[in-house]
Amino acid sequence: xxxxxxxxxxxxxxxxxxxxxxxxxxxxxxxxxxxxxxxxxxxxxxxxxxxxxxxxxxxxxxxxxxxxxxxxxxxxxxxxxxx
Numbered sequence: 001x002x003x004x005x006x007x008x009x010x011x012x013x014x015x016x017x018x019x020x021x022x023x024x025x026x027x028x029x030x031x032x033x034x035x036x037x038x039x040x041x042x043x044x045x046x047x048x049x050x051x052x053x054x055x056x057x058x059x060x061x062x063x064x065x066x067x068x069x070x071x072x073x074x075x076x077x078x079x080x081x082x083x
Contacts, residue, residue, distance in 0.1 A: 001034075001083045010059040013050075014038070016082075027054065034082050041078035047071050 004019030005012055015021045016031040016038070035053040042049050047070070049057055059068070 001079070003079075004030075011056045012059075013053060013056045015053055037082045038078050041081045042074055045074035045077060047074045047078075 002016065002018040004015045004017060004021050006015070006021055007013075014035070015027060016034040017026075017029045021027050021030070030053055032053060036051075039049055039051055
């Protein structure tokens with residue numbers, strides 16, 4: 001399953017497409033239906049992401065190590081369901 005994650009500092013966005021994603025034109029090739037399924041699978045696991053892959057997620061100091069671990073585990077499970 002092609003997946004590209006763009007990140008700057010603690011801001012990140014996942015695109016379901018082969019990379020790189022460098023501009024809107026390349027982002028348009030992403031599988032938005034698969035992102036929607038991933039979003040739903042993450043939400044079912046208690047992780048709220050931006051509902052569009054054209055928005056960014058942020059990690060902040062308010063997130064604990066346990067929060068990040070839980071999000072990582074949820075992502076592995078969610079990716080398996082949308083593969």
